[in-house]
Amino acid sequence: MYKYWLWIFLFISPYPILLFKVNDFALPPWSEFERVLYLSFVQSFFSASLALIFGFLGALGLLSWSQSKRFESLRTFITLPNFIPPLFVLLSVINIFESVGSFPFGLFGVVFIHVLLNVGLCAVIIERLIRENVGGTWELAQVEGAGLASFYWYGIITYLKRDLLSLFIFVFALSLTGFTVPLLAGNIEPLSLSIYLFNKLRLEGDWGQALFLALFESTVLYLFTLLKTKPILNIGRPLMYRGFKGLSLPGVAWALATITLILLLGDITGWVSGVEQLFGDSVILPRFGGAALYTFSIGMATGLLSFMSFLLLAGYFFHFRLFRFFGFYNSPSPIFLGFVFLLALPEVGRGIQLVCGLWLLFFPLLFRMYGRAFIEPLQKQIEVAKVHGAGSGLILKSILFPQMVQPLCWLSGVAAFWGAGDFALSRVLLGQDRTLALLVETLLGAYRLDMATVVALAMLLVGAVCMGLFVGAGYVYRKKYV
């Protein structure tokens, strides 16, 4: 009956593992720590505030698309920068900047990329909040003579302040613990807690200080969780309320879509020369092949693990308390998780560590986003089957598998896509150039931008192949057997 505790224990286990090592703690020098805290908080504050401000404007733009379902795919499109590996977006932005001048590495660059990564997602979430909560009050306000500005302030911002605060905290926490962007777009000073932790761990080899920082980072994250008044990213059926004429800003939505397109295409002119350079480089090309294969394996293994765990959760471990748990659970930062793996399981193969770590990072998010939508309705059917005498095997074969296989393959495909594009956890656990993402870092460090872009494209492609295999398998199974 209390099997769901196993899951909760599994997801919180990294924290007690660190606490057991409490004797090894060492405090970092205060002046250094103070500076990192200041820079990290400034970076995260501006990243979150600007993403929210532009996201709000974007949401007003998206309201003009509420008129038609044709825009649903465009709405998904503008969230892509948040969905694809940040490494790809970062490379695109650097490429675009380099073609007209130079990229402003440092605090400004990091904030700029964080905003680009998160603005589309914020816009979609805020638009959804407005559609669901504000609804007909805009028409009522017009009838009663309220002005546009006062409605924006009192009708939307003041009314949605708890949700907006939760969204701010979400983006703030992402930026505070971010790794890929601050590492590659930052300057010499650490611009996030994760970078500082990584430096202590990998560059200075000071495990005592790293231990303190890992725990500090988690404590900060959990303090934020206490402030977060509402769980976000619960995807359900949106309310299609359409009376937003006069409130929406149609041009902003198209601007957001254009920016997203530019981000995804990057500097196209560099692609051809990048391919030529890659195939002409006898040192990088063999590394590229090995890294592509390894990246593919990591993606597929992450997807498979997600598939199995969703199936197990739906069939054997489901409990409503898990929804509550995952609703407020923050995954630890990848650097923290990598550190825990290095501490607790030094003998276990790094590939296995990486796959397990990626699963711990992605599963709660996927569960929160889509879990309730397709796992919950199955529970009543499982109860009926049990009462009628069905055992676990029959329930799995006849009830769960046929109904879950297609959505589950989608979710596992997403996990595989993210797994193939991981940079942060791989950077802690693996050696140089082992995956395509790590190879991109090497090429970026050598300032071979065109080749790095092509490798990053290959990384996306490998992720897409992994995802396609899962989605295709789900489709074939459903077509053939259900």
Place this chain on the structure above:
Amino acid sequence: MSIVKNMFKGYREKDFQFDMHIEHLEWEDSGITALRGPSGSGKSTFFRLLLGLEPCPGMEWWLNEKNLADLPVAQRQLGVVFQTYELFPHMTARQNILFAGKARGQNAKATEARMLELSDQLEIRENLDQSAQNLSGGQKQRVALIRAMVAPIQYLFLDEPFSALDSDLRDSARKMVGELVEREKIPTLLVTHDEQDVQALAHRELKIENGRIL
């Protein structure tokens, strides 16, 4: 006689508190016994505890000289029709019914014969190959009933079986269920909040309020 002992179950939530407290309860195990009470009175909890869908340490449910509470859900040999029928949507009506026979390890031919017999009685035979999703409310109810009774069971549980039907269908549905239970001689627990269900079908009534049988 059906005897329930030590049914104690508590729920504590932030703004909700409920205690089921039934020390000893006996009722005749034949015909239809109605369990009636307002919403939040504990009907569903009582129902789920007997089915074994919620744990209740120390509880006993004696039926035919066996304590069913000691058995896992799948071995209690019970049939159930939930308020929303809960047909498996990816199956046809026939597959839904045959599933129950397979789950109980019943011979496939015997299940098929029994299914046809019951579907004739409930006039649903021509809909057997229809997808469960495309059945009407009344058809779903009949398929759920056949599924519950296609294999031998000791007790049938009906959870507000008429509340999802249109009011003009309810009378005929009550009549159909009453006749079926009478014919099959399966002791039945009918959970309802509707006085008309009790008057039309029940041989006896248990009233529940605040987790206590009155």
